[in-house]
Amino acid sequence: MEISKTDGIILKSRPSGESDITSVILTSDYGKKRFIFKGLKKSRKRSIAAVEPGSVINLLYYNHEDREFQIVNEFIQLMSFAEIRNDYNRIMHLFFLLEIVEKTTGFGIKDQVLYAMLVSAVEKVSSAEHLEYLTSFFILHLLRIGGILPDYSKCEYCGRNCINQFHVSAVDLKPACKNCINKGPVLPAGTSAFVIASLKNKYGEINFDRFCREEILDLIFHQSLFLEKYYHIEIKSKGYILHP
Numbered sequence: 001m002e003i004s005k006t007d008g009i010i011l012k013s014r015p016s017g018e019s020d021i022t023s024v025i026l027t028s029d030y031g032k033k034r035f036i037f038k039g040l041k042k043s044r045k046r047s048i049a050a051v052e053p054g055s056v057i058n059l060l061y062y063n064h065e066d067r068e069f070q071i072v073n074e075f076i077q078l079m080s081f082a083e084i085r086n087d088y089n090r091i092m093h094l095f096f097l098l099e100i101v102e103k104t105t106g107f108g109i110k111d112q113v114l115y116a117m118l119v120s121a122v123e124k125v126s127s128a129e130h131l132e133y134l135t136s137f138f139i140l141h142l143l144r145i146g147g148i149l150p151d152y153s154k155c156e157y158c159g160r161n162c163i164n165q166f167h168v169s170a171v172d173l174k175p176a177c178k179n180c181i182n183k184g185p186v187l188p189a190g191t192s193a194f195v196i197a198s199l200k201n202k203y204g205e206i207n208f209d210r211f212c213r214e215e216i217l218d219l220i221f222h223q224s225l226f227l228e229k230y231y232h233i234e235i236k237s238k239g240y241i242l243h244p
C-alpha cells in the first residue's frame, strides 16, 4: 500500500449504496482509475458537486493495485466549470467529450498529453462560442495522439500528394484527392478545410466563421461512427449534440 497524490478530471460518477459515490477519473499521473468517495453523499462539509463529471480535483488515496476502487482519502476541487451546468448545450458537449475519452482509454495507462488536452477542452466548453467546432477539433486531436489519424498529405486511393486539396471520406475519414472523389462517399470540401486548419493551428488561432456549422456537425457524426467502429463502443451522448 502506498499513498498517491494526483490531479484528475471526473469522467463519470454514480451513487453507491447509502452514502458513497464511485467515480471513473482520468488522473494526470496514473491514467484512468476507479475511485470511491466514502460517505460523500451524506457529508456536511463536502459537496458532491466536486465530483460531478468534468470537475477537476486533486486527490490523495492509498493505492491498492488489487482493489477495483481506490479509496479517496482527501480531495480538493481545482476547477468546477459552473458556467457549463446552466447551459444544456454546453452540458451535452461536456458529456460527449468525457464519454469518448472514458470509452477510448484503458485503465492505468498514464497519458499526460491526453489529460492536458481534455482539461483544456473542458475549460473551453464553458466559454466557447462554437461548441461543435471545439468538439470536432478535440476528436481530430484525440485521433492524432492515439496514432489513428489518417495521413492527410496523401490521397488514400492513388497516393498522390494532396495537401490542401482533398475531400474527407465519409466512411473512414481518410483523404481522397480530386481525381478519386468518385471512389467512395466524401464529405463537403469545407470539411477538409476545417481538418487542415485544426491540425495546423492552435484552437484559439482558428477563424471559425469561415466554416459551416452544419458541415461540422456532419463531420462530428462521421467522427463518432469512426470511433465507435474502431473501438467497438457506443457513444450514447452523440444523439444529444447531433439532434438537440
Ligand SMILES: [Zn+2]
Residues within 6 Å of the ligand: 155, 156, 157, 158, 159, 160, 176, 177, 178, 179, 180
Ligand atoms: Zn487520389
